[in-house]
Amino acid sequence: MTEQGVRWTADQVLALAPDASSRKAGSKLGAAGPWSEAGSSDEGTVWGLCKGSGSKPYQTVVDIADVTGPAYKCSCPSRKFPCKHALGLLLLWAAEESAVPGSAQEPEWVRQWTEGRRQRAEEKKAATAAGAGAADPEAARRRAEKRAERVTAGVRELEQRLADLLRGGIAGAEQSGYGQWEETAARMVDAQASGLVARVRELGAIPSSGPGWPVRLLEECALLHLLGQGWLRRDGLPDALAATVRSRVGLPASADGPPVRDRWLVLAQYDTTVDARLTSRRIWLHGAESGRTALVLSYGAGGRAPELALPVGLTLEAELSSYPGAGQLRAALGEQFAPAAPSSIRPPGATTAEAAARYGEALRDDPWLESVPVTLGRVVPAPDGDGWQLADADGESALPLTRTALSRPGLWRLVALSGGAPVTVFGECGHRGFTPLTAWPEGPGDAVRLC
Template sequence: MTQQGVRWTADQVLALAPDAPSRKAGSKLGVAGPWSEAGSSGEGTVWGLCKGSGSKPYQTVVDIADPAGPAYKCSCPSRKFPCKHALGLLLVWAGADGTVPENGEPPAWAGEWLAARRTRAETRRSPATEPAAPADPGAARRRAEKRAERITAGATELEQRLSDLLRSGTATAEQAGYGLWEETAARMVDAQAPGLAARVRELGAIPASGPGWPVRLLEECALLHLLDQGWLHRDRLPDELAATVRSRMGLPAQPEGPPVRDRWLVLAQYDTADSRLTTRRIWLYGTESRRPALLLAYGAAGRAPALALPVGLALDAEVTAYPGAGQLRVDLGEQFTAPVPTTHRPPGVRTDEAAARYGEALRGDPWVESWPVTLADVVPTRAEGARAWQLADVDGGSALPLTPSAVSSPGLWRMVAVSGGAPLTVFGECGHEGFTPLAAWPQDSGETVPLC
């Protein structure tokens, strides 16, 4: 933040928004008009009063220097974090037009909140006065064995249901409707196999997904059968592949191995949601280890996860990897500095190399849907004779089609506008449906442009 005297960009601020309505509302408040008594300190705090509909202005304060990510406090009734007032305050601060002066002292209401946060942080870092009672390894082993038996019974039952489907023909899936798969998914939940339950629910939506659905249904059934067989014969698998199967079945795992300290670039952040959970994916890239890493954070349905790292920043931190063949998920450990702006970008590859990397990833994890790749010197163009879009190598050697979700998102037009026909460096996810761009860098600028 202020350690290098560089403020965030508007894109980095808006990347924190929990949803599109918050982003729009925050943008409207990102001007000087509604704000008074705004200020910032050299320790990474921004505060201000925002005029609302009531007689009293909203008190808003943001702790940007917290290594765990920005923290927010606002007297408004919103349950979103950050709220539109916090986003607006950060946008005004990012504008560096003098509305938010530097090196000030926070008012009492902001200082009290900051002091309380510092106290809680110190308490968390202090060793516990009473050591926790050791867990009973025997009881834990018996619980794990009992759950494994339930999952095995569920996987065996699912194999029979898949066999019945193929024996009677895929047309029966369309006639049976979604209820068949919802009931099967409930059986997998009872078997304590949430990974199987999630994949079964996806099967229920395929018959209504348009032309070609029988092929897609068979493909997904084959992957589900492969996962079932992997679980039923997990004792014959290599350790890493067995760990991947356990993860895909939905069994909890803990990060393993020594932590890796690096300067991690925040490449992309986006949320996906269902009726039960909001999942946030944050892609990182280690400048020294030259490896991508994935942070996952979760929130209740309709609530944004607490962890947020603005795109385009870099942080000096340790991460610890989760087990599994080709797994990129990591756990964020100690952070040694607050995230700061950077112009560094990961090295890119050609489009054919990107497809090859996804193919290599499938060898270690046959269920992986995409793989993080940075493309160098590509231009967004329309595919010849079609309405589809693609990213083509600047020399015309090869191209990657964009996924349907990418073509229908506003990020496509932002990428096209940033390119203006010139080559870009683009980070995204390469999978069986094509490439989903998540961030871009123009040739003449090191500033990260979020696309999601």
């Protein structure tokens, strides 16, 4: 199924599951028992018939060579993507070559689906090109100006609210309650300053967040004030910093950087819930030739999982275009030239001291940055009082793990993988500590997902 003829691992397949229940159900279908007429093509399609509760088996097909990650089709009534049958089929394909033979002839129902997808992709590409040519630059400029005016009004209102808070004293924030900040967040929604909404809501939650909350509240107020002033004075900022301010406020931007073609290793993938209606997926990539680390974002609305899914540990030869902004790592995934395939590529490792220094340097370009991606080389997980840390095996420095990392079962996978020996760990390093996302053993071995 790849140019190298190597199939995915079970862990890489299960990384595609939308939730824990899907992983469990899909794992039960990863054996040959319920499957018949399974096969795979050299173009990256896997198919099979899965026996269900009805008289007719479910027709399941997966395209693993799609540029936006695997695409799925199943005749079952599930609304999850991928469903348990698609996961079970991929697990069967990954584990038993005899159960899912390669270079097989596609059945008619599979051929119709793949040809339909290719046709729709071509039509969408043509429509996008036509729309870009027909766009009215003057109308777009007027819309941008009107939105900027609304954002400015929202920022001025937020600045007044922050001034009122400090004038009345931070100690009173605990008694004023969450309502005033929810109201302010609603005003930011009206102002179309989506980037400020989450930060404003966080202000309302800080007073009840435990010991030391006044300091945390003051810090967040300072960052919000800095962002507000950056917006109001954006015309006097360097272009790259002004682009960062616009991005942090929530204005949309296009990936306008020159395409960079490389073999991109999928370092990590995880989802976060933005609100009840939106799920954000963060995918970290490492370029084998360029050495660049890039972040690809994907979103799912209405309770659906984001469409883009790239299993950890695979590499894909593709183009990435960067978004504007000082120190920004976000990029858009462009044309893919070969199906994603397993690889022995690993990013170079840094010491824990170098990781902390990288975060400090990144703050000069983006003061609102929560963390930076870093690969730690030869570190050992070790207890640290009530928490854990990653300590350099060849030095004396260490990084504490974040509360998020301590609450994940991936911590124990990391400890088990290490067994007291050095490991390579990729994660996010910020002012709250280090959050491990993926790890590799000291010797040969596949990537282990920790999130």
